[in-house]
Amino acid sequence: MHYTKYLLFLAFFLLVRVASAENGYELWMRYTKVSDEKLLTRYQELTSSIHIPGNSATLDVIRAELRLGIGKMLGKIPHFTTEATAGILIGQLSDIPSLYAGEHTSLEGITEDGYAIYTKEKQIVITAPTDAGLLYATFHLLRLIQTGQSLERLHLTSSPKVKLRLLNHWDNLNRTVERGYAGFSIWDWHTLPDYIDERYIDYARANASIGINGVVLTNVNASATALTPSYLQKVKALADVMRPYHIKVYLTARFSAPLEIGRLETADPLNKEVKRWWKEKTDEIYALIPDFGGFLVKANSEGQPGPQDYGRTHAEGANMLADVLAPHQGIVMWRAFVYSHEALEDRHKQAYNEFVPLDGKFRDNVLVQVKNGAIDFMPREPFHPLFGAMPQTPLMMEFQLTQEYLGQATHLVYLAPLFKECLNSDTYAQGEGSTVAKIVDGSLDKHRINGIAGVSNIGNDINWCGHPFAQANWYAFGRLCWDYDLNASEIAKEWLKMTFSNDSSFVEQVCQIMMGSREALVNYMNPIGLHHLMGTGHHYGPAPWVDDLPRADWNPTYYHKADTQGIGFDRTTSGSNALSQYHPEVRRKWEDLSLCEDEYLLWFHHLPWDDQLKDGHSIWEKLCESYYSGMQSVKTMQEVWDRQQNKIDDQRFKQVQMLLAIQYKEAKWWRDACLLYFQTFSGQEILPKHEKVAHTLEYYRSLHFPYAPGHW
Template structure:
């Protein structure tokens, strides 16, 4: 079929959707389109620049011809140039480039000596590469024209993927096969997939990769493994991607043979200094360390009576001469000390201002653990002298793995736009973390990767959208979920509005849909034991910690449902700034999406809709089921626009999601009905399962961990 979509760079586009695709090309499907007319047939610039190579490579795939390279500026040509270029000086762009920084860029259509030029300019080759991919994105989405005037710089300095990959090739919470890092083949064999991975990340602005699991093995820092890390770094470096490593805090004792790993002991400090020197001798641009310490049984400075600041600062001192950073995770909680949602704040807020300037605290978006929806962590805004970096989970540990369509940009947009009120109204988390409100030596953001060795990288075509969305939001934290969905759909499938509009509707509503059929109204952590795939609000495991079990969170009884975090309960509301703490504390003003997060609510409490809490809960679960079925209907109508392989895969996954939604609805309503003693409203679908039957389900999904 043929569809005209714009003017300027692209006059018309032919979409070939009859052949099968495995999704390996991600959003860089340049070969899937044929551009009939493109004025930018000549490129002016250093052909050795990766930006020029990537641009010519992509245009060649789209047009079937390689753009010519000219040594002279010609009409309708594209100029790649850094700030030292004479043409850039003539155009008066040097000041703007300096303000944009080494990764920023300008894309501008200008008239010079009677010729129309499009300029991609930056202070460095890094910015030129990002600018090239931006222009290609405009071309792919039909937004390129002859009046471009774009200036960009990243919201965060460090935009990093956290791989939870292990040395044995497994991936914790990974649902797309085994690790892409082939430790048993390295360093002798460097997979070409590493370059494909680097290109995909560069195309969306990601500039860092933590190669291994936060539950790190000390062996990661062995000399033999560091040689392998060096080989990976070499493959990623051309695309401006630094490598980082998760470290085990007990490495001096476990790997180095020291009596202990006390961070204040000179021998331990020397061991880390020597190890850092060894790493940087092999990898001069090594990024630094990610640390999970004194969390879920992992070792840390508290084992020796030291603070998180003591541990982080020791590592920071070792990395400082090499300009490396420490990303120290705030995901800590200890049994019996206090209510779990309060613990990270209690441990870290008193340490504000006590960390070295190359330490950044990595904080999950919510105070529990990547739940489908959480109130934001109160640490954001509470630490004004210490940089904080958001940590998001791209891999869907609590969101149906790679079986459920959940576009996480909606969740992340909600998080970034949340107002902390730490410096008055408008103190959004985006502004708290990107340096707008607090001057910070380094800004950063992390996403737990959903990448594996599957041909399509993520186990599901729509899971690729979350990798894409993380990169785009890390680059520009003002982008909306709708903006990003629009880009991704057009680049991954087609620009035909008959396809784009309904699929964008699916994507941008999908997060709310999943919250509705899993844990609406602020319910959280009622998943099955260990694998976290299905519902298990009744879960009881002998000997398990209380805060690992669903009853700890839902508190269902004959009176009502929900966790009381008000001043009359755990008082978690006190960790937020006014007016939030008062708003959350009051049952009538608390946003209903967080109602059961902050309150134990009577079953007959009247909601804004006029329904009782019990009826509202039932209707929420039912609406989630109906929405997924609506997605199935919409997707079936898209068959003519998509290749058979991807269409069938998505159709199959939506069937799984639809069945799972019913599973969640029936399990939760039948279980909570035991406490509410109220009927399920008669105008919604009856449960199709028995509770006894559902309680017997025990999935064996340990291979996912």
């Protein structure tokens, strides 16, 4: 009898636990019930009725989102009415009475995707030039409620600073994801086009909620199979899902596709048959998907085929595709991440050397897509020298959300500070104030098209991104694409409130964790300008000793150049002279040791171990301090997180707690392995005040991870 009662109790306990568990699937769109009774009452009064004149698939999406969001947050589904005096009026400028449109003096300044939200007497009015703007405004209104803000006396407008706001999926057709740390691809190509997973719709909702308006579905290391008729039907099915959310789909174009699936004898971009093949293929795509966005291309990089295989330039290759896309208003995004198997010079210089001579030679529907730094998504990099060097060519930013070099999905690293650090960097291309952001948004050089791309961190894990806090990087990316002037801390707080809790102490304390997390990782991985010390192939864990790979610049030793004399990569005139690719004001700062920030010292200089820094530490002492402080920062993150136990759901609390434990263990691993290795060159002891390392250098060198995520 007692055993039966126990089973009943256990079943009830588990039922309650499951019912209250949060697995992260809802992302920042949890729409939890408003707990403040005064706010709840006022929200209910203001949102009890809604009028949305007109009919379209996007307006239907808006109605559905308002039913869901307001219904869950306020406990009452709003009444949709045909009365223009409803509590909320949502419509394009042409669909609502001019009386309301005229109330806001700034409406003329909003762009195609922009919108206005304002209060007229007791009515909230949302208006925009397009349905897309109305959709973005609807999510803004819901965000105000989610974060507990007043809906009284609203008077705001918002327009995106960047036109193309894209996620790049490095997803393969077999559902593996290159550099993916959150499971397999969410695109189930096998069951498409007949089976539409609900996740595709929720994916579109999530992107629309933060203003993302484009998705490249396939990996830059492309498969030509994606361009075959049966797969284009699958792409069409996804495009149909995305369209009501104003998200265009794009594909990667494998340059050798005319050879592989077109049965031609060449893929030479100047060949008439090749041009005809691409024109027919493009026309085929647009017949299925009239709003298809265009192609993303990785060519002549890391073994990928490209125009240089035929003695042609990147511009000639890009322009061939641009010409067939132009009648359909499609674009080409041509990646600048190139480094030659033949070139032996500093990889930092190669993209600049290849692309700057081509400035002004690309068609006007081509964007050159440039990574934020010249090496490869390092924890910290100086901005890419191409920014400010190609004024006649639109340059599209490429950030990485997936944490290839940032601890992967086991480390909490908030990337908004990294994004802003790059975008705020001054190139001096047209004097002081010529920031990377002004080049990317086209305002500095008056370009018609502009954009920012982010390499997706999304997989089919139940919480989308693997680490619960990795969701914040997806969220922050979208918010900064819309407005790069937003504050990274405020974005973090906004995300925390929507994703976890509005509890003020929780938000303040965890925001501090997030804002310090990227600097902590830099310290325990790649301090004072060191870079590319990661394990090779999978890029997991430290391996600064690797020196036996076939290309010099695949080896960590190529980048740190540690010897008994010192450490660091000399990129001044006495070294590779990569600094000559920056404008004089930038070059002078980074060349001069008295002006160069500590963060970039070993990126640009090879310095003696005893060289003294501005803070009085020697290079060796600074390395020790950085590695130990980075690890200690993670310990502090753990302690702060442990204090949040009763403020959020148990499931996600424990998940983050376990992941922080892994991060702490791996931070210590990074610290010990790197310092022991560099000690063989410096010949100096680790400072006595620091705890001793756990193992020998031989132990760390013996570790191997053949099945680590991202090994391809």
